[in-house]
Amino acid sequence: MSIIEVHRRIERMKLNPAQIMVLGFASVILIGSILLNLPIASRNGESVGFINALFTATSAVCVTGLVVVDTGTYWTVFGQTVILLLIQIGGLGFMTLATLIFFIFGKKITLRERLVMQEALNQFKISGIVRLTQYILIATFLIEGIGAILLSIRFIPIFGVSRGIAYSIFHAISAFCNAGFDLMGDYTSLTAFANDPLVNVVVWILIVVGGLGFTVLVDCIQTRKFSRFSLHSKMVLSISAVLIGIGFIMILLLEYNNPATMGTLPFRGKLLSGMFHSITPRTAGFNTLPTDQLTTASIFLTIVLMFIGGSSGSTAGGVKTTTAGVVIWTIVSVIKGNDDTEIFQKRIPRDIINRSLAVIGISMLLVVLMTMVLSITERTFSFIEIFFEATSAFGTVGLSLGITPMLSMPGRILVSITMFAGRVGPLTLALALARQQRKKKGLIKYPEEKVIVG
Amino acid sequence: MSIIEVHRRIERMKLNPAQIMVLGFASVILIGSILLNLPIASRNGESVGFINALFTATSAVCVTGLVVVDTGTYWTVFGQTVILLLIQIGGLGFMTLATLIFFIFGKKITLRERLVMQEALNQFKISGIVRLTQYILIATFLIEGIGAILLSIRFIPIFGVSRGIAYSIFHAISAFCNAGFDLMGDYTSLTAFANDPLVNVVVWILIVVGGLGFTVLVDCIQTRKFSRFSLHSKMVLSISAVLIGIGFIMILLLEYNNPATMGTLPFRGKLLSGMFHSITPRTAGFNTLPTDQLTTASIFLTIVLMFIGGSSGSTAGGVKTTTAGVVIWTIVSVIKGNDDTEIFQKRIPRDIINRSLAVIGISMLLVVLMTMVLSITERTFSFIEIFFEATSAFGTVGLSLGITPMLSMPGRILVSITMFAGRVGPLTLALALARQQRKKKGLIKYPEEKVIVG
Numbered sequence: 001m002s003i004i005e006v007h008r009r010i011e012r013m014k015l016n017p018a019q020i021m022v023l024g025f026a027s028v029i030l031i032g033s034i035l036l037n038l039p040i041a042s043r044n045g046e047s048v049g050f051i052n053a054l055f056t057a058t059s060a061v062c063v064t065g066l067v068v069v070d071t072g073t074y075w076t077v078f079g080q081t082v083i084l085l086l087i088q089i090g091g092l093g094f095m096t097l098a099t100l101i102f103f104i105f106g107k108k109i110t111l112r113e114r115l116v117m118q119e120a121l122n123q124f125k126i127s128g129i130v131r132l133t134q135y136i137l138i139a140t141f142l143i144e145g146i147g148a149i150l151l152s153i154r155f156i157p158i159f160g161v162s163r164g165i166a167y168s169i170f171h172a173i174s175a176f177c178n179a180g181f182d183l184m185g186d187y188t189s190l191t192a193f194a195n196d197p198l199v200n201v202v203v204w205i206l207i208v209v210g211g212l213g214f215t216v217l218v219d220c221i222q223t224r225k226f227s228r229f230s231l232h233s234k235m236v237l238s239i240s241a242v243l244i245g246i247g248f249i250m251i252l253l254l255e256y257n258n259p260a261t262m263g264t265l266p267f268r269g270k271l272l273s274g275m276f277h278s279i280t281p282r283t284a285g286f287n288t289l290p291t292d293q294l295t296t297a298s299i300f301l302t303i304v305l306m307f308i309g310g311s312s313g314s315t316a317g318g319v320k321t322t323t324a325g326v327v328i329w330t331i332v333s334v335i336k337g338n339d340d341t342e343i344f345q346k347r348i349p350r351d352i353i354n355r356s357l358a359v360i361g362i363s364m365l366l367v368v369l370m371t372m373v374l375s376i377t378e379r380t381f382s383f384i385e386i387f388f389e390a391t392s393a394f395g396t397v398g399l400s401l402g403i404t405p406m407l408s409m410p411g412r413i414l415v416s417i418t419m420f421a422g423r424v425g426p427l428t429l430a431l432a433l434a435r436q437q438r439k440k441k442g443l444i445k446y447p448e449e450k451v452i453v454g
Numbered sequence: 455m456s457i458i459e460v461h462r463r464i465e466r467m468k469l470n471p472a473q474i475m476v477l478g479f480a481s482v483i484l485i486g487s488i489l490l491n492l493p494i495a496s497r498n499g500e501s502v503g504f505i506n507a508l509f510t511a512t513s514a515v516c517v518t519g520l521v522v523v524d525t526g527t528y529w530t531v532f533g534q535t536v537i538l539l540l541i542q543i544g545g546l547g548f549m550t551l552a553t554l555i556f557f558i559f560g561k562k563i564t565l566r567e568r569l570v571m572q573e574a575l576n577q578f579k580i581s582g583i584v585r586l587t588q589y590i591l592i593a594t595f596l597i598e599g600i601g602a603i604l605l606s607i608r609f610i611p612i613f614g615v616s617r618g619i620a621y622s623i624f625h626a627i628s629a630f631c632n633a634g635f636d637l638m639g640d641y642t643s644l645t646a647f648a649n650d651p652l653v654n655v656v657v658w659i660l661i662v663v664g665g666l667g668f669t670v671l672v673d674c675i676q677t678r679k680f681s682r683f684s685l686h687s688k689m690v691l692s693i694s695a696v697l698i699g700i701g702f703i704m705i706l707l708l709e710y711n712n713p714a715t716m717g718t719l720p721f722r723g724k725l726l727s728g729m730f731h732s733i734t735p736r737t738a739g740f741n742t743l744p745t746d747q748l749t750t751a752s753i754f755l756t757i758v759l760m761f762i763g764g765s766s767g768s769t770a771g772g773v774k775t776t777t778a779g780v781v782i783w784t785i786v787s788v789i790k791g792n793d794d795t796e797i798f799q800k801r802i803p804r805d806i807i808n809r810s811l812a813v814i815g816i817s818m819l820l821v822v823l824m825t826m827v828l829s830i831t832e833r834t835f836s837f838i839e840i841f842f843e844a845t846s847a848f849g850t851v852g853l854s855l856g857i858t859p860m861l862s863m864p865g866r867i868l869v870s871i872t873m874f875a876g877r878v879g880p881l882t883l884a885l886a887l888a889r890q891q892r893k894k895k896g897l898i899k900y901p902e903e904k905v906i907v908g
């Protein structure tokens with residue numbers, strides 16, 4: 001069945017792209033649940049139960065990483081392979097869709113931009129879409145491959161050749177897709193590697209690159225000079241750098257003497273784990289320090305970072321860096337008495353500001369409501385544990401203060417719904433809103449340029 | 455010294471109105487602290503200590519109601535009188551200033567509005583300001599007087615004539631000013647009256663009327679027909695009604711069977727206390743149920759309501775109903791695909807939307823930062839206790855999960871700063887922003903009309 005045929009069939013079904021996306025992800029989750037529900041997926045030879053299979057499949061497809069059973073010890077190689085495939089499909093699928101939407105609906109204005117775009121992507125006909133998808137696939141496998149090779153330097157000596165290679169591939173994919181699933185056992189994630197520079201740096205880079213988004217990577221590779229980047233790339237890179245920097249300094253200050261986290265690590269380990277825990281909330285989900293032992297201030301900081309998340313058109317979740325950036329820049333311009341939101345000598349169009357506001361407002365409402373409902377179903381846990389879990393699920397982060405395996409059945413269903421809503425929600429919204437977008441006249445001071453938000 | 459002379463002196467000092475307001479409130483707090491620090495203010499004949507005196511004076515002037523010592527049992531009649539005066543000065547002063555700023559800077563556009571305004575306030579020359587202040591004083595004392603008379607029906611039989619009258623006056627002023635201070639002893643607030651319809655209804659009305667703001671009262675009394683109200687009044691009344699309604703239903707659902715709160719009350723008591731705990735977070739600060747015994751979901755709902763608070767130009771705190779309303783309506787219009795925020799067939803000007811965004815964004819930042827800092831200084835309390843305390847201080851609410859008297863000295867100073875910032879901050883910001891406001895051209899669909907935010 002050719003692409004054009006699929007396209008025609010879809011047209012006959014009268015589904016809009018948002019509905020197609022939701023149905024597509026839901027189908028993959030359903031297939032994954034059925035596979036993970038099989039007794040051969042579990043080491044103990046018994047089915048994990050459908051709700052748990054559904055939870056795990058949702059977590060994998062939505063590249064979240066919250067788990068009700070330990071990935072490394074509970075599942076068989078078959079189960080782990082299913083999870084890895086779901087992660088790769090989810091991560092790639094989401095990134096590709098988001099990038100396509102950006103290129104199809106986020107039409108840029110300047111001639112220069114049009115040329116850059118044309119060059120890179122051959123202007124979004126069916127052939128363009130196929131080519132773009134090819135580019136994304138190649139880039140993804142290339143980056144994951146290099147990551148896996150580098151990780152194998154450490155993992156083969158520890159786990160032996162076959163397990164070492166398998167672990168390297170699994171964790172490279174999980175890191176690049178911002179999935180946060182690990183095979184280390186007993187929910188320990190990467191805590192054994194807190195002081196390991198190789199694992200740290202490779203995982204950092206995989207997470208950050210996966211979380212920047214394909215369009216930013218294209219700019220970095222093709223355009224090279226920061227001053228000639230698209231506004232979107234400039235915003236993504238500068239906001240990501242600032243967030244990582246602030247997070248690093250704050251985590252370091254707050255945890256430096258905490259004996260339960262980095263207090264006992266050598267200076268190098270403190271720096272490495274400080275950087276790791278600045279990067280991981282946006283929205284990788286691995287941890288090298290025991291998350292539940294962080295100070296309350298660090299946990300709250302982590303909640304804020306998880307809510308912001310990564311960048312649009314990437315494997316990361318959250319409300320996205322540009323969305324938060326547009327709102328923050330608008331606030332700054334209000335304080336300066338400026339009517340327009342100007343970033344890097346460009347003016348942000350009014351509808352983008354409104355859309356950012358909508359994405360953040362609706363996301364907050366979702367997190368608040370889920371926290372409230374979970375606090376009713378999960379009475380044994382403290383507020384911060386529930387608030388953290390809800391934000392982590394919404395942002396598809398996968399960090400937890402340890403309550404996921406102890407959630408009640410209604411709680412598991414609610415967290416699954418939150419992961420799914422957090423993954424497809426902002427994008428669906430962005431898509432639905434982009435389609436309605438109207439042209440507007442206005443006084444132009446700087447040339448306009450769009451950024452993707454949500 | 456005449457008003458004009460004061461005006462000239464101020465002009466010579468080159469202070470802007472925001473600075474004058476901050477200095478004015480700070481001076482009253484300082485005088486209050488000195489008085490409360492005197493041994494004659496404390497029943498045990500020893501000074502309460504300057505930090506505690508400062509905390510109490512700040513809480514009273516900022517009409518917050520958080521207390522480190524119990525108001526009813528710790529202070530002498532002298533101390534309680536000082537607190538009552540500080541509440542009245544703080545509540546009146548803030549309401550008057552905010553109303554003046556609205557009338558001076560929030561210039562309306564339509565001729566009808568101008569006529570209504572002219573009639574009511576003689577157009578804001580010095581004489582207009584004096585007259586406006588007179589109106590506000592008369593209205594305040596009238597409402598408080600009626601409230602006190604009604605409360606005395608219940609309080610005289612319980613506490614005897616002299617104490618009954620004193621208690622009636624104290625609680626009527628404290629309720630209208632949204633101050634939340636009470637004399638009932640042992641931090642019990644109004645829990646003894648959870649099932650008392652008279653006290654409930656009188657206190658509800660005092661709180662709500664105090665929290666609507668003077669301009670809305672003028673509209674209600676002079677204009678009478680809702681359809682002819684200013685957009686500001688329409689928004690304030692409708693948002694307040696919706697918030698009270700939603701809060702009532704949710705509190706009732708969440709607490710109905712909670713044996714520690716309303717579970718043991720008769721049906722009437724459930725309804726009364728449900729309504730009370732829907733009204734009090736915005737931002738009265740009394741309680742008829744033990745706040746720390748509420749379910750986690752109710753506590754989180756209370757945090758959200760405390761953050762929103764009352765209406766601009768009133769005695770209440772928080773980011774204000776109109777501010778939240780503008781943002782929510784903007785989100786709804788984005789979802790509808792509408793570029794403009796239209797409320798009651800009026801279009802909200804762009805700069806008001808930006809300003810709302812700024813007030814909410816900066817307020818959230820303040821609450822998050824204060825929660826983080828307090829979680830460092832107050833390690834013995836849980837996250838929700840600290841988050842609740844910070845939001846309560848910022849919104850000048852005065853509700854607490856019981857940790858205020860146990861705060862460390864740095865914690866007391868931080869909460870004092872938060873109360874002060876929460877009280878003068880949004881208004882200062884609104885003032886500073888109103889002064890910078892620029893005229894802008896645009897496509898007009900509906901006639902424009904301003905609302906006050908922050």
Ligand SMILES: [K+]
Binds near residue numbers: 179396
């Ligand atoms: K994740």
Ligand SMILES: [K+]
Binds near residue numbers: 517634737738739851
């Ligand atoms: K209060």
